Amino acid sequence: MSQNLIQNTVAFVKEKLEGAEAGHDWFHIERVWKLSQKIAAAETCNLEVVELSALLHDIADPKFHDGDETLALKISREFLEGQNVSAEIIEPVLFIIKNISFKNREEMPDILPVELQIVQDADRIDAIGAIGIARTFNYGGFKNNIMYHPDIHPKLDMTKEDYKKSNGTTINHFYEKLLLLKDLMNTGTGKKIAEERHDFMLNFLEQFYREWNVD
Numbered sequence: 001m002s003q004n005l006i007q008n009t010v011a012f013v014k015e016k017l018e019g020a021e022a023g024h025d026w027f028h029i030e031r032v033w034k035l036s037q038k039i040a041a042a043e044t045c046n047l048e049v050v051e052l053s054a055l056l057h058d059i060a061d062p063k064f065h066d067g068d069e070t071l072a073l074k075i076s077r078e079f080l081e082g083q084n085v086s087a088e089i090i091e092p093v094l095f096i097i098k099n100i101s102f103k104n105r106e107e108m109p110d111i112l113p114v115e116l117q118i119v120q121d122a123d124r125i126d127a128i129g130a131i132g133i134a135r136t137f138n139y140g141g142f143k144n145n146i147m148y149h150p151d152i153h154p155k156l157d158m159t160k161e162d163y164k165k166s167n168g169t170t171i172n173h174f175y176e177k178l179l180l181l182k183d184l185m186n187t188g189t190g191k192k193i194a195e196e197r198h199d200f201m202l203n204f205l206e207q208f209y210r211e212w213n214v215d
Helices: 003-016 026-040 047-056 071-082 087-099 100-105 114-123 129-142 160-166 170-176 178-184 189-214
Strands: none
Touching: 003 026, 003 047, 003 071, 003 114, 026 047, 026 114, 026 189, 047 071, 047 087, 047 114, 071 087, 087 114, 100 129, 114 178, 114 189, 129 170, 129 189, 170 189
16 A cells, blocks of 8 residues: 555645634545554555555545535546555445435445445544534534424424435434434444444434423
């Protein structure tokens, strides 16, 4: 694996995501990259595909680009081809970028490449626990969503289109996505990390409701 390629990708992503919403900025990418490396250490995989996918997976998140799910693929392909990366690496990287998202889970093949399993777990782990809570409230504030409303209930079993249009409360997002992620982990390492972070979120919600109700 070329360390120059990885370094160039890091520099590219930092530049592209300068000024991004704080839950989807370079630091999110860096955490997913590190988590991917940690998970990959226990798996037999193509580490170059894993690292490049982790670094590029949110280069153009559709929710910040009018729902365009092709832009990230276009940007990533142009960058990797410009770095003279072979098609044998580019195609699996683009496959991961296309299929990593929670909202696309119903469209994915039954058998996932191990590299996708790794990066997907890493991305989902960064959506839960203390970091996940912070990111969720940051994005809710970014969208000016209601933090919590006792009369607005979570929408479970949303379709992809429902999820894309959803503008519910920040607390409801825990039930609509975050608390589901533990059971969607692919790898043994991912499952182990997710357990602790899942429990942290449950404790947070318990404390939140106590404080909300002034118990």
